[in-house]
Amino acid sequence: xxxxxxxFLSGKVALIPFFVLGDPDEQTCLxxxxxxxxxxxxxxxxxxxxSDPIADGPTIQKADIRALRAGMTPQKAxxxxxxxxxxxxxxxxxxxxxNLVWHFGPEAFYKQAAKAGVNSxxxxxxxxxxxxxxxxxARSAGLDTVFMVSPNSSDERIRLVAQKTTGFIYAVxxxxxxxARDTLSQSAIDIITRTKRVTTVPVCLGFGxxxxxxAAAAAAVGADGVIVGSKLVGLVEQxxxxxxxxxxxxxxxxxxxxxxx
Amino acid sequence: MKEKGRFGQYGGFYVPEVLxxxxxxxxxxxxxxxxxxxxxxxxxxxxxxxxxxxTPLYYSRGLSQLVGCTVxxxxxxxxxxxxxxxxxALGQALLAKYMGKGKLIAETGAGQHGLxxxxxxxLLGMEVKIFMGTTDIGRQRPNVLKMRLLGAEVIPVTGAxxxxxxxxxEALRYWTANVKDTFYxxxxxxxxxxxxxxxxxxxxxxxxxxxxxxxxxxxxxxDVVVACVGGGSNAIGIFGAFMDHPQVRLVGVExxxxxxxxxxxxxxxxxxxxxVLHGARSYxxxxxxGQIIESHSVSAGLDYxxxxxxxxxLKDTGRAEYVSATDEEVLDAFLFMTRREGxxxxxxxxxxxxxxxxxAGRFEKGQLVLINLSGRGDKDVESFIRQRPQVxxxxxxxxxxKGL
Ligand SMILES: Cc1ncc(COP(=O)(O)O)c(C=O)c1O
Numbered sequence: 001x002x003x004x005x006x007x008f009l010s011g012k013v014a015l016i017p018f019f020v021l022g023d024p025d026e027q028t029c030l031x032x033x034x035x036x037x038x039x040x041x042x043x044x045x046x047x048x049x050x051s052d053p054i055a056d057g058p059t060i061q062k063a064d065i066r067a068l069r070a071g072m073t074p075q076k077a078x079x080x081x082x083x084x085x086x087x088x089x090x091x092x093x094x095x096x097x098x099n100l101v102w103h104f105g106p107e108a109f110y111k112q113a114a115k116a117g118v119n120s121x122x123x124x125x126x127x128x129x130x131x132x133x134x135x136x137x138a139r140s141a142g143l144d145t146v147f148m149v150s151p152n153s154s155d156e157r158i159r160l161v162a163q164k165t166t167g168f169i170y171a172v173x174x175x176x177x178x179x180a181r182d183t184l185s186q187s188a189i190d191i192i193t194r195t196k197r198v199t200t201v202p203v204c205l206g207f208g209x210x211x212x213x214x215a216a217a218a219a220a221v222g223a224d225g226v227i228v229g230s231k232l233v234g235l236v237e238q239x240x241x242x243x244x245x246x247x248x249x250x251x252x253x254x255x256x257x258x259x260x261x
Numbered sequence: 262m263k264e265k266g267r268f269g270q271y272g273g274f275y276v277p278e279v280l281x282x283x284x285x286x287x288x289x290x291x292x293x294x295x296x297x298x299x300x301x302x303x304x305x306x307x308x309x310x311x312x313x314x315x316t317p318l319y320y321s322r323g324l325s326q327l328v329g330c331t332v333x334x335x336x337x338x339x340x341x342x343x344x345x346x347x348x349x350a351l352g353q354a355l356l357a358k359y360m361g362k363g364k365l366i367a368e369t370g371a372g373q374h375g376l377x378x379x380x381x382x383x384l385l386g387m388e389v390k391i392f393m394g395t396t397d398i399g400r401q402r403p404n405v406l407k408m409r410l411l412g413a414e415v416i417p418v419t420g421a422x423x424x425x426x427x428x429x430x431e432a433l434r435y436w437t438a439n440v441k442d443t444f445y446x447x448x449x450x451x452x453x454x455x456x457x458x459x460x461x462x463x464x465x466x467x468x469x470x471x472x473x474x475x476x477x478x479x480x481x482x483x484d485v486v487v488a489c490v491g492g493g494s495n496a497i498g499i500f501g502a503f504m505d506h507p508q509v510r511l512v513g514v515e516x517x518x519x520x521x522x523x524x525x526x527x528x529x530x531x532x533x534x535x536x537v538l539h540g541a542r543s544y545x546x547x548x549x550x551g552q553i554i555e556s557h558s559v560s561a562g563l564d565y566x567x568x569x570x571x572x573x574x575l576k577d578t579g580r581a582e583y584v585s586a587t588d589e590e591v592l593d594a595f596l597f598m599t600r601r602e603g604x605x606x607x608x609x610x611x612x613x614x615x616x617x618x619x620x621a622g623r624f625e626k627g628q629l630v631l632i633n634l635s636g637r638g639d640k641d642v643e644s645f646i647r648q649r650p651q652v653x654x655x656x657x658x659x660x661x662x663k664g665l
Contacts, residue, residue, distance in 0.1 A: 103550070148277065149278060
């Protein structure tokens with residue numbers, strides 16, 4: 001199992017695609033992920049679908065619904081991850097909502113996630129204020145930690161996040177939920193610069209990264225990685241009737257991002 | 262955040278990072294203004310001259326005779342707008358004003374909180390957006406029209422079930438993108454800290470008044486205090502004043518829907534498991550994988566798979582007990598109240614009445630039972646008649662009652 005450190009030490013800007021596990025079904029999801037890795041993904045950010053994803057815009061909400069309808073559960077999601085890990089050697093960050101972890105049993109969840117090959121668990125609705133509820137569990141399971149900062153986080157909060165982060169800081173580019181956007185906002189540039197100023201922990205930018213030039217602009221101001229979510233997940237939605245086309249279009253978009261970085 | 266916002270293990274503020282600064286600001290404003298004397302007197306003035314406080318405590322002869330003890334109704338249904346929701350809406354809107362925020366958003370189920378927010382928005386000259394599930398828009402049409410008339414924008418939310426849960430999801434998402442100039446006027450004693458405390462504070466007037474009125478009228482405290490529980494604001498509002506009197510039995514009535522074993526209910530405290538929903542740890546209706554279940558109730562205001570964290574705490578500590586009333590019992594109670602008392606109770610409040618009716622003969626003769634009649638049922642007339650058309654004449658044609 002390769003680590004975040006290896007990726008960030010390699011010196012390149014990490015390309016991190018996000019997918020919802022089990023979207024639109026397990027098999028296609030595996031093929032999509034294979035294509036993304038082939039095309040140059042460095043890390044995967046994978047979401048376990050949840051019924052009430054308050055941090056997500058319509059594109060990822062719909063992906064969650066598709067995956068849930070196709071029968072995805074947290075347990076199956078972890079099994080799917082171990083299948084990914086059997087085939088490919090790539091660090092995986094898990095993105096979940098707290099209720100799923102709580103219901104599973106936090107300790108069991110972190111242990112089983114580690115066993116499946118996950119590198120970190122990011123809980124979208126758990127802020128740094130309550131990091132201690134999971135930090136010890138993550139560390140004793142041998143996992144890295146990832147927490148979020150956003151454009152309205154104070155420098156003080158960014159410092160707190162940095163102290164608890166062993167993997168990378170997930171910098172949210174805008175005030176808002178996930179969703180593809182046409183331009184990279186000034187707030188994205190600002191949050192990267194501000195975070196880089198207070199810490200040496202790697203910083204990856206996410207939310208709204210939709211075009212290769214957004215990734216390049218983030219990299220230019222020092223981002224250590226970019227997370228591309230809704231734009232990719234939208235390709236699944238747009239090509240539901242032709243699974244081969246989903247895989248091809250994902251591959252193509254990742255290639256474009258790769259060459260921009 | 263200054264406080265952890267806990268009630269035992271429950272509560273907290275489990276939200277994405279982007280909302281934390283907004284909650285911090287709100288907490289700060291609440292501590293600075295909300296508890297300040299000038300603010301309190303401005304609010305009190307509005308509550309008495311605009312909203313119609315104090316509300317009467319009414320001895321219900323019909324219920325007393327049926328149940329076999331003295332039944333009292335705290336008449337929150339007589340407030341401006343027709344429900345207790347205005348207490349909280351006025352309080353929070355004033356907070357927004359003191360904070361210099363000119364835009365209000367709110368979620369609504371029954372439409373009563375949306376209506377209260379639209380009302381105070383009109384009063385204070387604020388722009389209002391109301392998020393409401395499409396199912397609820399369908400069943401609470403009179404309130405939707407009133408909100409629009411008052412100048413609020415009603416934003417339909419489809420989501421899984423098109424009910425209160427989805428409306429809250431969408432309001433939270435909207436707030437995330439608009440935290441700078443928008444105040445989220447949360448309608449119930451749930452959600453992330455500091456909302457449960459803020460809403461409790463603004464609703465506590467119900468219990469304070471009822472306690473004084475009961476002492477005045479009977480020279481003693483009630484034996485039982487009963488309120489319906491959706492998110493839990495009217496219940497916590499009336500329970501508060503009696504919390505430190507252990508001899509007073511506190512009963513919260515949840516929506517039993519088609520029955521607790523049917524899977525079609527909103528009895529979160531009775532059937533839920535501890536989890537995290539809408540920013541707080543509390544009991545939650547969820548499936549075996551931790552996905553939130555769609556609740557069911559004839560009453561839109563109780564149709565919610567979550568509940569305020571303080572009620573979870575009161576349940577665990579045993580200070581309050583939580584029971585339920587089914588849709589059918591609620592329709593019976595609604596009809597009983599209209600025919601015997603000339604009062605149309607909101608379907609939500611009718612849950613509390615229905616439970617008391619189900620206890621007929623079980624209270625001792627001298628006992629005082631205080632029910633929080635949290636709102637009036639004008640909004641539910643259409644829904645009632647759709648389900649019991651024979652009550653107003655069985656020959657009412659389908660086309661006619663659709664057009665009611
Ligand atoms: C009249 C009335 N009572 C009760 C409720 C339930 O809310 P809560 O539990 O917060 O009092 C509502 C909600 O819409 C309502 O309109």
